[in-house]
Amino acid sequence: MKILYRxxxxxxxxxxxxxxxxxxxxxxxxNGVSEQLANFRKYQISDxxxxxxxxxPNQKSENINSKLDVNLVLTDLxxxxxLDFKEKSENIKSILVNGKNSVxxxxxxxxxxxxxxxxxxxxxxxxxxxxxxxxxxxxxxxxYTLLVPDRASTLFPCFDQPxxxxxxxxxxSVPKDWSVLAGADVKEKVGKGDFTSYTFGESDxxxxxxxxxxxxxxxxxxxxxxxxxxxxxxxNNPEKIKMxxxxxxxxxxxxxxxxxKYTNYKFPFQKLDFASIPVxxxxxxxHVGAIQYRESTLFLDNSATDSEKLNRAKLIAHETSHMxxxxxxxxxxxxxxxxxxxxxxxxxxxxMNPIFPKINHNLQFFSTHYASAYAEDRSLGxxxxxxxxxxxxxAGSLYxxxxxxxxxxxxxxxxxxxxxxxxxKGIQKYIQKYANDNADWNNLVEILDAETSLDMKKWSEVxxxxxxRAIFSDKIEYDxxxxxxxxxxxxxxxxxxxNVWPQIFQIGLVYSNEVKVLSVNIKDKNLVVKEAIGLEKxxxxxxxxxxxxxxxxxxxGNNLNLISNLKDEVARxxxxxxxxxxxLIGNVSPEKAFDCFFKGIQKEENELVLRIVSNNLNTIxxxxxxxxxxNKVQKQLEDVxxxxxxxxxxxxxxxxxxxxxxxxxxxxxxxxxxYQIWNKEVVIQNLKLxxxxxxxxxxxxxxxxxxxADEILEKTRTTITNPDKKKRFEFLLPSLSKDxxxxxxxxxxxxxxxxxxKEAWVSVGLANVNHPLRQESAQKYIRFSLDLVEEIQRTGxxxxxxxxxxxxxGRYSSKFAFDEVQRFLKENPNFSPILKRKLFxxxxxxxxxQNIKKxxx
Numbered sequence: 006m007k008i009l010y011r012x013x014x015x016x017x018x019x020x021x022x023x024x025x026x027x028x029x030x031x032x033x034x035x036n037g038v039s040e041q042l043a044n045f046r047k048y049q050i051s052d053x054x055x056x057x058x059x060x061x062p063n064q065k066s067e068n069i070n071s072k073l074d075v076n077l078v079l080t081d082l083x084x085x086x087x088l089d090f091k092e093k094s095e096n097i098k099s100i101l102v103n104g105k106n107s108v109x110x111x112x113x114x115x116x117x118x119x120x121x122x123x124x125x126x127x128x129x130x131x132x133x134x135x136x137x138x139x140x141x142x143x144x145x146x147x148x149y150t151l152l153v154p155d156r157a158s159t160l161f162p163c164f165d166q167p168x169x170x171x172x173x174x175x176x177x178s179v180p181k182d183w184s185v186l187a188g189a190d191v192k193e194k195v196g197k198g199d200f201t202s203y204t205f206g207e208s209d210x211x212x213x214x215x216x217x218x219x220x221x222x223x224x225x226x227x228x229x230x231x232x233x234x235x236x237x238x239x240x241n242n243p244e245k246i247k248m249x250x251x252x253x254x255x256x257x258x259x260x261x262x263x264x265x266k267y268t269n270y271k272f273p274f275q276k277l278d279f280a281s282i283p284v285x286x287x288x289x290x291x292h293v294g295a296i297q298y299r300e301s302t303l304f305l306d307n308s309a310t311d312s313e314k315l316n317r318a319k320l321i322a323h324e325t326s327h328m329x330x331x332x333x334x335x336x337x338x339x340x341x342x343x344x345x346x347x348x349x350x351x352x353x354x355x356x357m358n359p360i361f362p363k364i365n366h367n368l369q370f371f372s373t374h375y376a377s378a379y380a381e382d383r384s385l386g387x388x389x390x391x392x393x394x395x396x397x398x399x400a401g402s403l404y405x406x407x408x409x410x411x412x413x414x415x416x417x418x419x420x421x422x423x424x425x426x427x428x429x430k431g432i433q434k435y436i437q438k439y440a441n442d443n444a445d446w447n448n449l450v451e452i453l454d455a456e457t458s459l460d461m462k463k464w465s466e467v468x469x470x471x472x473x474r475a476i477f478s479d480k481i482e483y484d485x486x487x488x489x490x491x492x493x494x495x496x497x498x499x500x501x502x503x504n505v506w507p508q509i510f511q512i513g514l515v516y517s518n519e520v521k522v523l524s525v526n527i528k529d530k531n532l533v534v535k536e537a538i539g540l541e542k543x544x545x546x547x548x549x550x551x552x553x554x555x556x557x558x559x560x561x562g563n564n565l566n567l568i569s570n571l572k573d574e575v576a577r578x579x580x581x582x583x584x585x586x587x588x589l590i591g592n593v594s595p596e597k598a599f600d601c602f603f604k605g606i607q608k609e610e611n612e613l614v615l616r617i618v619s620n621n622l623n624t625i626x627x628x629x630x631x632x633x634x635x636n637k638v639q640k641q642l643e644d645v646x647x648x649x650x651x652x653x654x655x656x657x658x659x660x661x662x663x664x665x666x667x668x669x670x671x672x673x674x675x676x677x678x679x680y681q682i683w684n685k686e687v688v689i690q691n692l693k694l695x696x697x698x699x700x701x702x703x704x705x706x707x708x709x710x711x712x713x714a715d716e717i718l719e720k721t722r723t724t725i726t727n728p729d730k731k732k733r734f735e736f737l738l739p740s741l742s743k744d745x746x747x748x749x750x751x752x753x754x755x756x757x758x759x760x761x762x763k764e765a766w767v768s769v770g771l772a773n774v775n776h777p778l779r780q781e782s783a784q785k786y787i788r789f790s791l792d793l794v795e796e797i798q799r800t801g802x803x804x805x806x807x808x809x810x811x812x813x814x815g816r817y818s819s820k821f822a823f824d825e826v827q828r829f830l831k832e833n834p835n836f837s838p839i840l841k842r843k844l845f846x847x848x849x850x851x852x853x854x855q856n857i858k859k860x861x862x
Contacts, residue, residue, distance in 0.1 A: 013329050053164065089158035154400035177203045184220070188218075268432065362680075405807065473499050474555055505529060509525065510552075568580045656693050
């Protein structure tokens with residue numbers, strides 16, 4: 006009978022909002038959740054609740070016996086009911102439908118319930134099953150669920166689509182010394198020998214990807230900075246715990262207070278608790294009532310820089326913002342997943358203003374978003390912010406810098422074009438109208454359109470539905486008195502399309518004693534800047550002076566030395582960024598750009614700007630210089646950094662400079678200096694280093710082939726005090742080995758998905774193996790890495806395929822690596838288009854290096 010259930014037909018339902026019209030055509034139920042199946046189920050199902058029991062054993066190798074009761078109302082019995090369960094059929098032990106045994110029909114990740122067993126109206130389906138492990142993240146003494154975007158159905162049978170929101174009643178049986186956290190409060194706790202049973206209250210309504218629980222050996226603390234909150238954590242460093250705990254609670258409350266005021270909507274859920282997890286794949290995940298974070302981001306000590314403190318605060322603000330944007334109002338379908346992310350990032354940027362009043366927030370916004378957005382948007386793999394999605398099994402591919410970084414840039418342009426008050430009013434209406442429901446981009450556009458004279462549909466068409474960026478040029482004429490007679494700017498799409506990005510930005514005309522700043526609002530392919538007519542000829546012109554514009558701007562290559570002298574921090578950051586982008590498209594030589602960045606690291610005293618300068622210099626050094634060019638500048642770079650570290654600079658600046666020094670300290674003299682610092686023989690005044698910094702130094706010394714590398718690694722291993730961090734370091738040791746055969750064995754071990762479970766660890770290990778100094782021996786694994794990537798997508802979480810590519814072939818700039826990619830693509834003509842985009846993004850610098858480098862290896 007299975008074959009019949011595999012190929013039976015449903016009807017496509019054409020929907021307006023959530024209402025349905027007559028069926029139009031038939032479709033097949035396929036692997037994953039197709040948009041057609043999702044639309045039919047939205048029409049078919051309502052009043053959905055899940056009652057779940059998971060019995061978690063002591064050993065992670067043992068099965069988790071589980072039970073599910075699904076209560077729902079059905080309005081259509083023309084076809085069977087389809088639940089999603091992407092596990093082995095033998096994991097399903099029994100099915101009861103309305104109290105009667107039902108045949109188990111399971112194929113292609115779906116359970117089919119015969120309509121003969123169902124009734125119109127209320128139904129109850131009871132399933133006894135073994136929980137799937139793929140998204141349970143089981144460790145020896147803790148586990149946590151991570152079900153975004155379509156992984157709920159790898160854990161338990163459900164209707165795994167965002168527009169079928171439900172409430173949950175969860176019960177957990179766990180080892181007696183474990184703590185638990187979920188989306189509702191514990192209502193009952195009962196000891197049963199070596200185990201404890203917890204019964205949670207009924208949760209708020211949420212989509213399946215937001216359901217979660219955490220269980221394991223955690224410490225717990227509860228505070229009431231306003232709203233009462235509970236925090237589970239595993240960190241054992243007393244200094245970090247003391248310095249961070251109160252701040253973590255306060256940042257959540259400050260974020261909550263801002264969002265309630267901005268949205269004019271009270272916090273919408275029962276509780277706001279959170280857990281920090283050492284091996285967490287992402288920065289954070291916005292589960293309703295139980296946010297999860299990567300532990301290392303939350304717990305900081307006195308060595309933390311302002312940037313690290315700001316990043317922590319932004320992460321907390323981002324996840325708290327999701328309570329309104331994503332959890333309360335959820336996208337109808339994952340093609341609009343970008344909406345929840347753009348608002349979370351956009352609101353987080355706003356929340357930072359009152360929390361960090363001394364920070365230049367325009368600079369912080371620029372440094373956070375622009376480099377990452379450009380890195381993907383300039384590549385052959387670029388795509389629009391909003392992408393079509395036919396099946397939820399491909400939803401993980403939608404995540405990336407277009408969502409997290411370009412979208413906030415777009416949203417800031419939109420707010421500037423509409424006006425802040427009109428924009429906020431529109432957002433408040435949107436939240437009010439779609440609270441506890443689902444909405445898409447068109448729903449928001451309709452609301453915002455009523456608040457502005459801007460043609461929202463036309464504006465969003467290019468910014469949201471098209472990919473790419475503008476390349477700007479100018480035409481300036483001067484009269485006989487050296488005054489501006491004509492000033493016109495032009496834009497064309499980098500991808501040669503006819504797209505035009507309406508945008509607002511500033512142009513700075515730099516004179517010896519002042520900068521004349523002109524505001525520009527370009528809406529077409531060209532614009533005459535009338536305000537410039539009659540002004541004196543400037544020493545140089547700095548485009549995108551306020552960092553609002555998006556694209557590659559004209560650059561005065563003869564006056565790059567003036568960039569470091571600009572008094573405005575955002576202008577410096579924008580100019581340095583524009584120099585880098587012009588270098589990548591061939592307008593400036595890498596030597597000339599390097600010289601400008603080299604001057605920047607000698608003068609810059611703003612941490613955020615210095616990070617931009619340092620990162621760009623580092624990239625040019627390792628990616629675009631030949632070995633001959635590297636040798637020419639390495640000693641001078643090392644000496645300048647060493648000298649500047651001895652001067653009277655802030656701790657933030659010294660930490661950034663030291664990071665750059667540590668990354669290039671591979672000469673004998675530099676290794677000796679780095680070793681002395683690692684071994685605490687030399688202490689640099691006002692350079693604050695913690696255990697993680699010393700671990701990173703040890704790894705660099707091993708990669709740089711220090712003569713005492715084995716001793717350094719072993720001493721580091723024995724001195725790490727955090728057991729989770731020690732496990733991480735032990736995992737990484739083979740990737741650091743001086744023995745090529747050991748590194749080869751590490752790479753080969755990654756064929757087994759069990760060895761890829763700790764994805765963040767794997768990414769670091771890959772970066773170690775594929776470091777530029779080791780690429781001659783590692784390049785044989787480029788094809789190995791490419792051949793594995795489809796399995797990586799199948800078994801890994803949403804960011805892992807791109808991380809895998811970034812830290813393998815994405816680390817190279819050689820002709821050999823380029824040829825390997827071309828050969829792979831030629832031999833795999835049916836390679837996934839989704840993964841091909843990721844590959845093109847990861848290899849953007851590899852492709853550009855073929856044109857930029859003067860010599861090839």
